[in-house]
Amino acid sequence: MALTRTGFGRPAVVAGVLVVGVVLAVALLAGLAIGDGSGGADPVPETEAAIQENVSEDAYAEPVPEEGDLFFEEGADDGSWVSYVNPRDEYRDPNLGQGSGKICVTLLNEAGQPIVGESVPNTTATVPTGDSLEWHSDADPFVVEFPLTDHYVRPLDSDQFGTNPELPQGDGYMDSHCLEWHGLPEDETVDYGEVELEGEHADDIEVVGYVQQAHQAWETDVHPIGDSESYEATEGGWTYETDESHGQTVVVLQLNGDEADQQSHGETDDDGLTDGISGWIGLGAVAALVALAGVAFSRYR
Numbered sequence: 001m002a003l004t005r006t007g008f009g010r011p012a013v014v015a016g017v018l019v020v021g022v023v024l025a026v027a028l029l030a031g032l033a034i035g036d037g038s039g040g041a042d043p044v045p046e047t048e049a050a051i052q053e054n055v056s057e058d059a060y061a062e063p064v065p066e067e068g069d070l071f072f073e074e075g076a077d078d079g080s081w082v083s084y085v086n087p088r089d090e091y092r093d094p095n096l097g098q099g100s101g102k103i104c105v106t107l108l109n110e111a112g113q114p115i116v117g118e119s120v121p122n123t124t125a126t127v128p129t130g131d132s133l134e135w136h137s138d139a140d141p142f143v144v145e146f147p148l149t150d151h152y153v154r155p156l157d158s159d160q161f162g163t164n165p166e167l168p169q170g171d172g173y174m175d176s177h178c179l180e181w182h183g184l185p186e187d188e189t190v191d192y193g194e195v196e197l198e199g200e201h202a203d204d205i206e207v208v209g210y211v212q213q214a215h216q217a218w219e220t221d222v223h224p225i226g227d228s229e230s231y232e233a234t235e236g237g238w239t240y241e242t243d244e245s246h247g248q249t250v251v252v253l254q255l256n257g258d259e260a261d262q263q264s265h266g267e268t269d270d271d272g273l274t275d276g277i278s279g280w281i282g283l284g285a286v287a288a289l290v291a292l293a294g295v296a297f298s299r300y301r
Helices: 010-036 049-052 258-299
Strands: 072-075 082-086 089-091 099-108 122-128 143-147 177-184 189-191 196-199 207-213 237-238 244-257
Touching: 049 082, 089 122, 099 122, 122 189
Parallel strands: 089 177, 099 244
Antiparallel strands: 072 082, 099 177, 122 143, 122 196, 189 237, 207 244
């Protein structure tokens, strides 16, 4: 039996076309959402792997030496401090007193993690030192060459930042390269100049500031970036006092992030372009289906 026009009329055809169109549009938009990978969900916090993808140089994680290790020096009987072997530590001869201290350099990546400078080779950080340290073979001035791993037996020799409940000082990972001394008079003044960056990648490093603590054992519950001060604020040194004959300063440097920023911005631009194209494809598909329904409707008038 042949179908008649009254048995399969215009309203049914139009309705069918519209139903098919809606189903196809929903399926297409759902597929685009799945392909986008986000589905409109909130962004997931960055993992360690994601952080490392957005820095110019990976963090250098070197655990501190433990008692009995080659580079473990000594610890206080009362657990108030710990010391590690530093090849750039010297004792004044003749010894003139109990004055001791450190000048250190810490280099951080864009995420604020300690690094050794593999991404900035042939670059130096120089800290001028005053007359009180001219006897020290590694002072006058104190020069740090990057990458540290190419120039020093102990690339990082000190744990200056962070805390760990199992340690008297530090977070358990080396983070600084230091000049160290002992044997100065207990009324001596130690001074130093502003750090100078020179070499192939000097422009890729910025001076964050200086973290200085005078007249006391180093308190590691400080942040290399958050607690940094300007050179002027530190006054470029300190004078020992009786029974307070210690002092330290850390010069904090950080990669300026140009390379990582460019990579990150490039990825963002690509994703934005993809999202925009996907959205327009979805809208175009819906418009095409509506037009198809219009054609079907006009055909059966």
